[in-house]
Amino acid sequence: MALHTSADAPLPVGEVSRLIGGWIDRLGAVWVEGQITQLSRRPGQGVVFLTLRDPSYDISVAVTCYRQVFDAVADAVSEGARVVVHAKPEWYAPRGQLSLRAVEIRLVGMGELLARLERLKRALTAEGLFAADRKKPLPFLPHRIGLVCGRASAAERDVLENARRRWPAVRFEVRNVAVQGVHAVPQVVAAVQELDALPEVDVIVVARGGGSVEDLLPFSDEQLVRAVADCRTPVVSAIGHEPDTPLLDLVADLRASTPTDAAKRVVPDVGEELERVRQLRARALRTVRSLLEREERGLAHALARPAMERPHRMVEDREAEIDALVARSRRVLGHLLDRAESELEHTRARVVSLSPAATLERGYAVLQRADGAVVRSPDEVAGGDGLRARVARGEFTVRVTE
Incomplete structure (x- = not known):
């Protein structure tokens, strides 16, 4: 029922807490999934206390259960395990604290985890988050590289050492986070978003060494996948070893098989680039020399031609041809004049003979x-x-x- 309160008639905090407890008591038992972060089993006590955390939203809740409920899964349950709990929500009014009283605890099996990951993978694929046309190209030589990894981890060492060995002037913006456990997802998401907001960061590398499927589960979390998909900065995924394929590998702009491979893919090798420049210079020099030699041979061949050795020969040859043509034209003109004169004499003789x-x-x-x-x-x-x-x-x- 709705409460009627006002500034003149407020409710005490205790009353609000009592009312919340009444509303929560009306809830039935629910199935809750989470990861155990704290586990307390005190000898001689019939109650076990544990904390259940949702790594995607950084929310935790206290869970209590009778020892016989916990003993049914005690051999397989430890801190960091993912479980499904059938519990009744309870509200402790004096402290205003929500807790769960578990009546059954079940482990989340590997087959079920893989099935959930496969369903999530299909759903994200249908949304187009893994499409190739969404992939952003990596810069040839990034000014600053963002690195998200575990503190003092082998992955951090591999990326930094291999990158600096290839390009000593490379600069990093490192964010050390938890790479497994309940705190991994929120910390990795926050680090990626923070690096993506820095304009000087040209590429982000998320690196972690190998591990079991359970250890790599945070890198298949939907919240992390969507955070990477929303990045404007290219993201490189370097999680685990070659066979490991968390969902982060599919949404990232580039997948590296290992952290060492990520360092090789992100920055060029200065020695290889210098050798490539040397080869290009030598190739350009050979091309220019070949062009010059070809032109020199063509020029020498042109100079060896008679017209270039004796430039006036063409004029002399044409002069002889002109003289021959002039002589020929004169002879032809003379013959024509002689013939015309002869014809004129004959005509004149005929005219004279016919004249009165x-x-x-x-x-x-x-x-x-x-x-x-x-x-x-x-x-x-x-x-x-x-x-x-x-x-x-x-x-x-x-x-x-x-």
């Missing part, structure tokens, strides 16, 4: 009347008419007498 003057030269005369008409018949004149007689060398007047 030639007829007059042979002694003939042309008689013309006073009007200029040529007399061709005696009937055209009468006695006493005056006619003009034209001969080869002039003309004179004659008169018809008969």
Whole structure:
């Protein structure tokens, strides 16, 4: 039922705690999953105290159970184990503390853990968190590398030493966290988010050495997987050994088989790069020399040609050709003129032979009347008419007498 309170009629803290306890008492027994962080079994006591923690949300709750309930799984349960507890929530009003009273404890078996991981993997795959097109490329030479690893761990040493051996000037931003147990997930998530927020960090490496499936479970946690998927900075996963494949390997932008491999993949080897530069320089020098030698051979071949040895030879050859053409044109023109002159002489001779003057030269005369008409018949004149007689060398007047 809703409470009616006001500033004038407030409820005491004890009353609020009592009401919360009443509401919690109405809850039935629930199944709860978590990881045991503290375990207290005092000799002679019939009650066992343990703390159950949710590593994904950094929440813990106290659990009590009778010794006979705990003794059923005592041989297999220890701190760090994941269990499923059937318990009744209880509220301790004087302290305002929530606890669970367990009536049954079950271990989370390996097969069940793997099945849960497989279901989570399928769900995240369907969301596209493992898609290849989401992978971000790593920078060729990062200015600063973020490293998330255990304190003074072999993984930290492998990454730092191998990276500095390959590129001595490399700089790291190291965050030491718990890499197994109940505190691993929240600390790794916080470290990754902190490094992702630093603008000078170009790539983040999450490294851990090998271990059992239970030890590597924090790196398959959904909260960590989603935190890595939301990073703007490329993330490299270097968890365990080659056969180990936590879900972090699938969501990371690059999976390294070991922490040593991560160091090799993140920074280039200065010796290899110098050797590559040397090889490229030698190759470029060989290419330029080959080009110069080819051009020199082409130039020598061009200079060896007659036209380059005697540049005026072409002019001289053309001059001889022009002289021959001029002489030939003159001969042709002479022949044409001679032929035209001969044809003109023949034509002139024919014209002269057909000219009336030639007829007059042979002694003939042309008689013309006073009007200029040529007399061709005696009937055209009468006695006493005056006619003009034209001969080869002039003309004179004659008169018809008969």
